[in-house]
Amino acid sequence: MNTKYIDLINQTFDFPQEEFKLEEKHLQFHDIDLMALVEEYGAPLKFTYLPQISNNINKAKGWFNKALKNNKYKGKYHYCYCTKSSHFKHVLNEALKNDIHIETSSAFDIDIVENLKKEGKITDDTFVISNGFKRSQYVTNIARLINNGHKNAIPIIDNYEELDLLSQEIEGKFNVGIRIASEEEPKFEFYTSRLGIGYKNIVPFYKNQIQGNKKVNLKMLHFFINTGIRDNAYYWNELHKCLKVYTSLKKICPTLDSLNIGGGFPIKNSLAFEFDYEYMVDEIINQIKLACEEEEVPVPHIFTEFGSFTVGESGGAIYEVLYQKQQNDREKWNMINSSFITTLPDTWAINKRFILLPINRWNDSYERVLLGGLTCDSDDYYNSEQHMNAIYLPKYNKEKPLYLGFFNTGAYQETIGGFGGLQHCLIPSPKHVLIDRDEEGNITTSLFSEQQKSEDLLKILGYDN
Structure with missing residues (x-):
C-alpha cells in the first residue's frame, strides 16, 4: 500500500x-x-544558491542566440537584470560575471551602479536602462551618470515632462527610450498601465518633442507586460501592437534601433511546472522579424529585462x-x-x-x-x-x-x-x-x-x- x-x-x-x-x-x-x-x-x-543565477542567465542567452541564428536575424541580443528583484551585492556580483546589462527603477539604483563601476564590475559599455517615474533625485543621478561619461545609459521616458527635466541637467547629446503604456489583461482592475505613454500618443510625442531636438536621440522603444512573457492571446496581441508602433517610428526615426521586450519569464513554482522557453523565444524573434519585413524596416536589437527569472530560482x-x-x-x-x-x-x-x-x-x-x-x-x-x-x-x-x-x-x-x-x-x-x-x-x-x-x-x- x-x-x-x-x-x-x-x-x-x-x-x-x-x-x-x-x-x-x-x-x-x-x-x-x-x-x-x-x-x-x-x-x-x-x-x-549563487550559481543558479549564472545558470539561468546563460540558459536565456543560449535560447535567444539560437533563435537569432535560426531566424537569420540581423540584430543583437542584450540581457538586462532588473535590480529591483534583489539589490544585494552578492546577487549583482554573480549576475555580472556573465556579460549582462542593468535595468534600474529608482534614484538609489544609480548609486549602486556607480559603486559597481568603481569596483570594475560595470564599465561604460554596460547598458544602464533607467525605468520608472522619475522624481528629481532620480533625474539628477541619471544626469550625473551620463555627464561622467556613461554614454550607454538610456533613460526610458515615462511621461511627457521627463524629457525636459533630463535635458536641463544632462550636458550634451544623450539617448532615450520611450515606454509603451500597454493595456492590462482583461481581469485587471484598470485598462491601461499607469507607466509609459499610450500607443496612439508615441509617434506624436516623438514628432513634437524629439524629432527636431538636436540634443536627444531616440534609441529604444520599451514594451513591458506586467504579467510577463506568456503563450496566450493577450501577450501576442500586445506584442503585435507594439511592433506596429516600432515600425511606424522607425520609418521616421533613423536613430531608433532597439526594442526592449520587458516583462519576465515565469519561474518554476511547482514540480508540475512546464514552460517551453525555447519555443517562446523563437516565436518572439520570428514575429519581430516578420513585422519588420512586412513594413520594410531593419530589425531592432533585442533587449530583455529578467528579474525573477535571474534570481528567483536561487x-x-x-x-x-x-x-x-x-x-x-x-x-x-x-x-x-x-x-x-x-x-x-x-x-x-x-x-x-x-x-x-x-x-x-x-x-x-x-x-x-x-x-x-x-x-x-x-x-x-x-x-x-x-x-x-x-x-x-x-x-x-x-x-x-x-x-x-x-x-x-x-x-x-x-x-x-x-x-x-x-x-x-x-x-x-x-x-x-x-x-x-x-x-x-x-x-x-x-x-x-x-x-x-x-x-x-x-x-x-x-x-x-
Missing part, C-alpha cells in the same frame, strides 16, 4: 528532477544536503514545524517557527505559491495540513500548492522534528519584507546563508546575516537610549 510521502510524490510528479533528488532519505537541492545545512545553521533559515527558506493544532474535525494546523507574512510576504500579499517540500521524513506516512505562521494575524498562513488546493506533508510527530523547504523564493521577498528592519509582531528575520561552488565545483557556504536579535529591533524602535 502506497502511504509514504515519497509514494505521493512519485505518483504525482516526475521525480527526481533537475534540482531536486533524495539522498539518504534527505532532500537535495542542486546536490546540496539541506539537512546538513540545517544542522550547521539551524532553522528558520534563508539561503541563496533562493530558498527552511522552517521547522513546532507544533500541530487540531482546530476542528478536518483542519490540522502545522505551526512553523517563523512567519509567512514577514519572510515570504508574496504568499500573503499576492497569494503567490512556491515549491514546498519536506527536507526529511520522506519515508513516513503523510496527511493533509494547513501551515500557520507565528504572528497573531489571521492571514499568516499557507494553505495550498500551485498544482492543487491542498498541502500534504509527512505526519506530525513531536518526537521526530519535521523541516520544510520553500524553494525559488529569491526574488523580491527580502526587499518587500524589509530586510534588516521591523517585522510584523517583531518576528526576527532568520539567518541568511550564501551557497557557492569553488573552482573545483565543491559546495561552500558562508553566513551573510545572523538572525535578528532583540537589541536590533529595540534600537530601531528607539528603546536604546
Whole structure:
C-alpha cells in the first residue's frame, strides 16, 4: 500500500528532477544536503544558491542566440537584470560575471551602479536602462551618470515632462527610450498601465518633442507586460501592437534601433511546472522579424529585462514545524517557527505559491495540513500548492522534528519584507546563508546575516537610549 510521502510524490510528479533528488532519505537541492545545512545553521533559515543565477542567465542567452541564428536575424541580443528583484551585492556580483546589462527603477539604483563601476564590475559599455517615474533625485543621478561619461545609459521616458527635466541637467547629446503604456489583461482592475505613454500618443510625442531636438536621440522603444512573457492571446496581441508602433517610428526615426521586450519569464513554482522557453523565444524573434519585413524596416536589437527569472530560482527558506493544532474535525494546523507574512510576504500579499517540500521524513506516512505562521494575524498562513488546493506533508510527530523547504523564493521577498528592519509582531528575520561552488565545483557556504536579535529591533524602535 502506497502511504509514504515519497509514494505521493512519485505518483504525482516526475521525480527526481533537475534540482531536486533524495539522498539518504534527505532532500537535495542542486546536490546540496539541506539537512546538513540545517544542522550547521539551524532553522528558520534563508539561503541563496549563487550559481543558479549564472545558470539561468546563460540558459536565456543560449535560447535567444539560437533563435537569432535560426531566424537569420540581423540584430543583437542584450540581457538586462532588473535590480529591483534583489539589490544585494552578492546577487549583482554573480549576475555580472556573465556579460549582462542593468535595468534600474529608482534614484538609489544609480548609486549602486556607480559603486559597481568603481569596483570594475560595470564599465561604460554596460547598458544602464533607467525605468520608472522619475522624481528629481532620480533625474539628477541619471544626469550625473551620463555627464561622467556613461554614454550607454538610456533613460526610458515615462511621461511627457521627463524629457525636459533630463535635458536641463544632462550636458550634451544623450539617448532615450520611450515606454509603451500597454493595456492590462482583461481581469485587471484598470485598462491601461499607469507607466509609459499610450500607443496612439508615441509617434506624436516623438514628432513634437524629439524629432527636431538636436540634443536627444531616440534609441529604444520599451514594451513591458506586467504579467510577463506568456503563450496566450493577450501577450501576442500586445506584442503585435507594439511592433506596429516600432515600425511606424522607425520609418521616421533613423536613430531608433532597439526594442526592449520587458516583462519576465515565469519561474518554476511547482514540480508540475512546464514552460517551453525555447519555443517562446523563437516565436518572439520570428514575429519581430516578420513585422519588420512586412513594413520594410531593419530589425531592432533585442533587449530583455529578467528579474525573477535571474534570481528567483536561487533562493530558498527552511522552517521547522513546532507544533500541530487540531482546530476542528478536518483542519490540522502545522505551526512553523517563523512567519509567512514577514519572510515570504508574496504568499500573503499576492497569494503567490512556491515549491514546498519536506527536507526529511520522506519515508513516513503523510496527511493533509494547513501551515500557520507565528504572528497573531489571521492571514499568516499557507494553505495550498500551485498544482492543487491542498498541502500534504509527512505526519506530525513531536518526537521526530519535521523541516520544510520553500524553494525559488529569491526574488523580491527580502526587499518587500524589509530586510534588516521591523517585522510584523517583531518576528526576527532568520539567518541568511550564501551557497557557492569553488573552482573545483565543491559546495561552500558562508553566513551573510545572523538572525535578528532583540537589541536590533529595540534600537530601531528607539528603546536604546
